Amino acid sequence: MPATLYIFNGSPPARTALITANAVGLPFDVHVFKGRDDLNTPEMLKINPQHTVPFLNDNGQIVSDSHAISAYLIEKYGKNDSLYPKDLHQRAIVNQRMFYDASVIFPCLSSILGGFMRKEYKTIPKEKIEPVQEVYKTLEKYLDGKKWIAGNNVTIADFSCGTTTSSLDFLHPIDKKVYPKVDDWLNRVKKLPYFKNDEQQFEHFKKFVYTISNWD
Missing domain, CATH: 1.20.1050.10 (Glutathione S-transferase Yfyf (Class Pi); Chain A, domain 2)
Structure with missing residues (x-):
């Protein structure tokens, strides 16, 4: 299954996560929330207690915060470390x-x-x-x-x-x-x-x- 990014359209952190996913060439789906109430459902709170966006579901691995998502994507899917140096x-x-x-x-x-x-x-x-x-x-x-x-x-x-x-x-x-x-x-x-x-x-x-x- 492809990874899924959960976002609000236009959110700068969401844009960061989308850009990083594109940079590593990751096939992914996008789930767009329409309002904050969508983040507070029992299903969403179970996988994302902080109820913030963006967050990533990578085959059951949940990562929230755009900065953490970006680092995770580079570490796991990046072809090299140029975007997030190991030095x-x-x-x-x-x-x-x-x-x-x-x-x-x-x-x-x-x-x-x-x-x-x-x-x-x-x-x-x-x-x-x-x-x-x-x-x-x-x-x-x-x-x-x-x-x-x-x-x-x-x-x-x-x-x-x-x-x-x-x-x-x-x-x-x-x-x-x-x-x-x-x-x-x-x-x-x-x-x-x-x-x-x-x-x-x-x-x-x-x-x-x-x-x-x-x-x-």
């Missing part, structure tokens, strides 16, 4: 960038979206924009003298940071003059062959934003 120092850098995405970039994005969903504002307030600028500033430093986010080779850190940052960029565009390295990196990330099907998922994300924000 301990290189891997530590990749892990740190993914942890930065999980602990800083995605919460920054989630905070803005949460405000829209709670109808707290229609225009992103200054206190929400400042953390976004800090993210761009940090990424600019990570990219100093490097082509990709964790060094001079593409890794799964580019997948995770790229999907979340592109979503932030849609909400609060990157100033190309202030953060030229981030802008250049993100444009190159989007052109990676692994991202060939991501445009449709990104359209789902934008549609979601328009729905919750009442933007024109």
Whole structure:
């Protein structure tokens, strides 16, 4: 049986998992949830108690969290270790960038979206924009003298940071003059062959934003 990825359409973490699965050439099915209630059924809670997406069912092996899914897929199905180096120092850098995405970039994005969903504002307030600028500033430093986010080779850190940052960029565009390295990196990330099907998922994300924000 093919593996199954369980996702919400447009979710940056879901996009990361889909991109990684495509990168390793894994045949897989996709189960799209329509709403959060679908995650709370007895069947779903049994296999995924955290009731978050994405999660992967690989012939009974359940893996949740997009970063863990990406690492798992590369380790099990990758033709080599280029996307997730076995060298301990290189891997530590990749892990740190993914942890930065999980602990800083995605919460920054989630905070803005949460405000829209709670109808707290229609225009992103200054206190929400400042953390976004800090993210761009940090990424600019990570990219100093490097082509990709964790060094001079593409890794799964580019997948995770790229999907979340592109979503932030849609909400609060990157100033190309202030953060030229981030802008250049993100444009190159989007052109990676692994991202060939991501445009449709990104359209789902934008549609979601328009729905919750009442933007024109």
